[in-house]
Amino acid sequence: MEDFYYMAEDFVDDMDEDNYVAGGDMDADEYDMECKQMEKGGNYYEFFHITRLVKPTILNFQLRNLVWATSKHDVYLMSNYSVMHWSPLSCNLSEVLNFSEHVAPTEKHSVSLLEGFTQTQISTLAVKDNYMVVGGFQGELTFKTVATVVGHLDYSFASAWHPDGRIFAPGNQDKTCRVWDIRNLSKPVATLKGNLGAVRSIRFSSDGQFMVVAEPADFVHVYSTRADYHKRRDRLLW
Numbered sequence: 001m002e003d004f005y006y007m008a009e010d011f012v013d014d015m016d017e018d019n020y021v022a023g024g025d026m027d028a029d030e031y032d033m034e035c036k037q038m039e040k041g042g043n044y045y046e047f048f049h050i051t052r053l054v055k056p057t058i059l060n061f062q063l064r065n066l067v068w069a070t071s072k073h074d075v076y077l078m079s080n081y082s083v084m085h086w087s088p089l090s091c092n093l094s095e096v097l098n099f100s101e102h103v104a105p106t107e108k109h110s111v112s113l114l115e116g117f118t119q120t121q122i123s124t125l126a127v128k129d130n131y132m133v134v135g136g137f138q139g140e141l142t143f144k145t146v147a148t149v150v151g152h153l154d155y156s157f158a159s160a161w162h163p164d165g166r167i168f169a170p171g172n173q174d175k176t177c178r179v180w181d182i183r184n185l186s187k188p189v190a191t192l193k194g195n196l197g198a199v200r201s202i203r204f205s206s207d208g209q210f211m212v213v214a215e216p217a218d219f220v221h222v223y224s225t226r227a228d229y230h231k232r233r234d235r236l237l238w
Contacts, residue, residue, distance in 0.1 A: 068127040145182045160202040171199025190229040
């Protein structure tokens, strides 16, 4: 190996760099004449915003597909054990997935001795058509639905996931809580209206049978999920 290294070094020293063109006997001047002449300069794009607040984490320089842009306003990237979403439009950075703690699968498998995984080191990422796939160094694979739902008229202050992992409910300044099923995001499962103010807190019971919605003052509502949110019990707080 050392002999080969010295031979290669001698070859570089003897080579006339001004007249050498890789892959043939053509000298540099002939090579330049054959290539299309270009006019340098021009302004093809312009950066509207530059920030250092977004800090992606890439564990190995050979890794690819750890930054995805699904639109000019949506960028997904890895940061430590988390998949983050960055919006250049709002300059908002939010967490989509966190693998630092135990991640349990939605479906249980009787043959599996250990359900889920912990502190997964991400090696690849793909986001397309509202779906996200994340792969780890040890063969871990996680799927997640990524989508935008439309319906609320103002800012959202609260959100909660049903224990089954398919239903989620955001609460909004427009005095409503909209319940969504990730399997069909074309319309909400239910639109629940409050009494006085914005929805500030939402919680599902551990068994998933009830959803509690709190307003900023006076009212707490308890909905029956088994009754498709048609039954509600109000609690007036004084």
